Amino acid sequence: MTHCNHIDQIIGQPKIRDNVMKTFNITxxxxxxxxxxxxxxxxxxxxxxHEINAGSSFICLQCEYIxxxxxxxxxxxxxxxxxxFGINSSNQLLYCFKCQDYIxxxxxINSSFLNKSWDDIVKNTDIPSMSKRDxxxxxxxxxxxxxxxxxxxxxxxxxYIINYSMSQxxxxxxxxxxxxxxxxxxxxxxxxxSYGNIYPNKNHNDKSxxxxxxxxxxxxxxxxxxxxxxxxxxxxxxxxxxxxxNQLHNDYKRVENRESISGMxxxxxxNSSGNFYCKCFIHSIFQGxxxxxxxxxxxNDDSKTIIDPFMDLSLDIKDRETLYNCxxxxxxxxxxxxxxxxxxxxxxxxxxxxxxxxDKMGSLLTLQLKRxxxxxxxxNVKLTNFIExxxxxxxxxxxxxxxxxxxxNPTNIIYxxxxxxxxxxxxxxxHYIATLKVNxxxxxxxxxxxxxxxxxxxxxxxxxYLLFYMIKEVK
Amino acid sequence: MSDSxxxxxxxxxxxxxxDNLITSIIQNIVAKETAKQRLLNARYPxxxxxxxxxxxxxxxxxxPKSQESSKYFTCKNCGREISANRFxxxxxxxxxxxxxx
Numbered sequence: 001m002t003h004c005n006h007i008d009q010i011i012g013q014p015k016i017r018d019n020v021m022k023t024f025n026i027t028x029x030x031x032x033x034x035x036x037x038x039x040x041x042x043x044x045x046x047x048x049x050h051e052i053n054a055g056s057s058f059i060c061l062q063c064e065y066i067x068x069x070x071x072x073x074x075x076x077x078x079x080x081x082x083x084x085f086g087i088n089s090s091n092q093l094l095y096c097f098k099c100q101d102y103i104x105x106x107x108x109i110n111s112s113f114l115n116k117s118w119d120d121i122v123k124n125t126d127i128p129s130m131s132k133r134d135x136x137x138x139x140x141x142x143x144x145x146x147x148x149x150x151x152x153x154x155x156x157x158x159x160y161i162i163n164y165s166m167s168q169x170x171x172x173x174x175x176x177x178x179x180x181x182x183x184x185x186x187x188x189x190x191x192x193x194s195y196g197n198i199y200p201n202k203n204h205n206d207k208s209x210x211x212x213x214x215x216x217x218x219x220x221x222x223x224x225x226x227x228x229x230x231x232x233x234x235x236x237x238x239x240x241x242x243x244x245x246n247q248l249h250n251d252y253k254r255v256e257n258r259e260s261i262s263g264m265x266x267x268x269x270x271n272s273s274g275n276f277y278c279k280c281f282i283h284s285i286f287q288g289x290x291x292x293x294x295x296x297x298x299x300n301d302d303s304k305t306i307i308d309p310f311m312d313l314s315l316d317i318k319d320r321e322t323l324y325n326c327x328x329x330x331x332x333x334x335x336x337x338x339x340x341x342x343x344x345x346x347x348x349x350x351x352x353x354x355x356x357x358x359d360k361m362g363s364l365l366t367l368q369l370k371r372x373x374x375x376x377x378x379x380n381v382k383l384t385n386f387i388e389x390x391x392x393x394x395x396x397x398x399x400x401x402x403x404x405x406x407x408x409n410p411t412n413i414i415y416x417x418x419x420x421x422x423x424x425x426x427x428x429x430x431h432y433i434a435t436l437k438v439n440x441x442x443x444x445x446x447x448x449x450x451x452x453x454x455x456x457x458x459x460x461x462x463x464x465y466l467l468f469y470m471i472k473e474v475k
Numbered sequence: 476m477s478d479s480x481x482x483x484x485x486x487x488x489x490x491x492x493x494d495n496l497i498t499s500i501i502q503n504i505v506a507k508e509t510a511k512q513r514l515l516n517a518r519y520p521x522x523x524x525x526x527x528x529x530x531x532x533x534x535x536x537x538x539p540k541s542q543e544s545s546k547y548f549t550c551k552n553c554g555r556e557i558s559a560n561r562f563x564x565x566x567x568x569x570x571x572x573x574x575x576x
Binding site: 003051052053054055056069070088090091093095101102103104105110127130131133136138140141142143144145180212216217219220223224227230231232442444445447449450451452453454455458 | 494495498499502503506507509510511512513514515516517518519521522525526527528529531533534535536540541543546548550551552559560561562563564566567570571
């Protein structure tokens with residue numbers, strides 16, 4: 001619980017501090033950019049006993065020694081050479097062997113890459129306030145806006161989007177720079193209000209301060225683009241998500257002044273030749289591509305196979321119980337009847353086989369469970385069956401084997417659940433709630449202005465409508 | 476080497492590997508959590524943990540749902556103060572009227 005005085009001594013002397021920070025940063029850079037194999041062999045092998053990562057491995061800050069924890073080898077080294085600081089190769093944390101504890105409370109150590117500008121940073125920035133540290137902020141219900149607020153909550157707790165916004169990628173280049181005139185600017189403002197000290201002169205306990213500036217600006221923008229999406233009447237959250245991502249993409253195009261060939265819609269462009277995928281940050285995160293293979297049952301010709309980009313996948317849920325069931329059904333190979341097929345190679349008109357496989361994946365996988373069914377008599381009905389969804393989703397078997405890739409095929413491609421949007425109610429009158437994992441740590445439910453922490457167990461038992469999965473690992 | 480000696484070596488080897496795997500997982504988690512908590516305590520000496528409520532009656536600060544009829548927001552188009560619940564409806568009318576007042 002005590003503060004490390006030993007690192008203070010180093011920080012107090014500018015020349016020594018700069019040298020030490022340089023070594024520290026170089027080591028961390030190497031650790032971040034090495035393959036798992038290299039890390040194990042070169043940064044986790046104890047110089048004394050040669051065991052790989054016996055508990056933890058520490059890289060000495062002052063020499064090339066690497067010592068393990070379990071056999072106290074780094075401890076011995078620190079006593080012998082008086083080198084007291086070690087960098088943990090698994091998590092890059094700094095350990096002081098005199099204090100016998102990790103140094104977690106020094107801002108400059110945690111942000112060591114900013115060492116060169118540190119004096120400036122201390123003067124011009126501040127840490128987030130306690131209530132804003134995780135950006136937990138509920139949006140007041142202003143009408144029928146829950147379809148908007150639940151989607152926005154999903155976005156502002158998405159690490160990629162937070163990073164993009166806080167790096168001011170959009171703000172730096174935007175010609176408009178007005179939250180009521182540019183939807184990306186309003187999203188930036190919502191993030192600033194949720195996470196930052198945007199009103200420093202106002203008392204945090206002042207109940208009348210309930211900043212929704214960014215959110216209101218957002219509604220203004222949305223109205224100007226499409227009146228349906230300004231919250232006056234309830235809309236479908238999935239449609240709204242597609243609308244919003246499209247707008248963010250358009251803003252990117254405008255700001256970068258670039259013509260990017262896009263595949264924003266959900267696979268109905270039929271673009272099979274010359275697949276150029278938009279490199280905007282929205283598409284890099286969300287966009288994947290789906291291979292619709294149509295194979296002749298006679299000669300295996302697959303020239304009618306097409307690859308289409310997608311931003312999300314819509315899954316049928318009727319009579320299904322788990323998400324894997326839905327995906328299996330989506331993916332399964334079937335005979336295509338009622339399709340005027342003639343094989344270009346062998347000329348047969350026999351029914352071909354068709355299958356959907358994932359050709360490319362973005363870092364985010366968005367799934368829509370088709371809960372709203374159009375009946376032949378014109379009415380709409382909502383399917384309320386519970387679909388079990390996992391915390392970790394293995395999508396390997398739904399991915400194409402990839403004949404054009406060099407090297408070995410991955411054995412496991414795993415995505416991690418980070419968010420759920422639930423719809424409660426009937427087809428015509430309903431309410432949307434977002435349940436999100438924040439900080440890689442805890443689950444929170446966003447129900448209009450009410451933000452509650454819930455157990456992970458409960459988070460997995462929603463009547464899910466939209467599911468957001470983020471890439472976890474590729475083995 | 477007799478059979479029982481070999482047996483012991485295999486056993487100690489496998490338990491050594493298991494020990495390595497388990498301790499490295501645990502130590503990594505402990506290190507990260509400790510550092511994270513230390514940072515939070517240093518930044519916010521009065522930090523309170525979020526209140527967890529699976530039933531959804533209490534928010535993260537332990538408060539029940541607040542009365543929203545008492546909240547007012549300023550319309551960016553006409554400058555009037557509108558009650559929260561009617562805000563979207565107001566916006567629809569206000570913006571339809573065609574531009575700023």
